[in-house]
Amino acid sequence: MRRAGATGEGAVANGPVGRDAAGRDGAPTLLAVAHGTRDPAGPRPVRVLLERVRALRPWLPVAEGYAEIAAPVLEVAAAALRGPVVVVPLMLARGYHALIDIPGRVERVCPQAVMARPLGPHGMLAAALADRLGGPAAPGRGDAVVLGAAGSSDPAGIADVRAAARLLARRLRRPVPYGFVAAGGPALAEVVAEQRARGAGRVAVASYLLAPGFFHDRMAVSGADRVSAPIGAHDAVARLVLRRYDEARLRLCGAVPVA
Secondary structure, eight states, rough: OOSOOOOOSSSSSSOSSSTOOOOOOGGOOOOOEEOOOOSSSSSHHHHHHHHHHHHSSTOOEEEEEEESSSSSSSHHHHHTTTTOEEEEESSSSSSHHIIIIIIHHHHOOOOTTTTTOOOOOOOOHHHHHHHHOTTOOOOOTOOEEEEEEOOOOOOHHHHHHHHHHHHHHHHTOOOOOOEEESSSSSSSSHHHHHHTTTTOOOEEEOOOSSSSSSHHHHHHHHOOSOOOOOSHHHHHHHHHHHHHHHHHHHHHHSOOOOO
């Protein structure tokens, strides 16, 4: 298996993803692999996101898989495919799943596959985060915004979250610190408390997650006045999925159409 870049439950999602599936001009199948969650609502944002991907590029075969907990597990999804496959990890930063777990498991089942980079960090994600923070409850001038992420023990993953916070800060034109609800860096609750101690009127957490679940629940009890919804099925994320697919497909097929 070759890699590009440096560095919920249910059957396979709707679409032409059987063993003999092939898109227009023999386009490789896009196998999107999310983390998975025990939250019954978790897989829905992934499926809606992939429907938006299909709407942008209707001729492209798209399959769905999960690293753990939810179904179809990635081995089942990958084994159902034949021909060239590009695996896009629906991860917002580098880390164990994106760099080691998913590539290793895909290689055992689908050795011809090419791995794409994780989705983040990217300006498209910053745009989606800003949208989720918007609306009537958008942070005011005297409020603080903190990027809330799951956390990582991988220094590369921490660096990616730090970069994502910088991108969001540039988008919002205000400082954006970051915090984690799991291991690997500053605790989100401590960062929220620090912003409040510095005089912030309200503290809003921008949820750097794709779907609801355990980590989003942890953000809800971080002490923030508001926690945005997970990024979910945002149009910018759908376009970013296709961008990562296209970057990886260059290693197989040369130039590709751009949505």
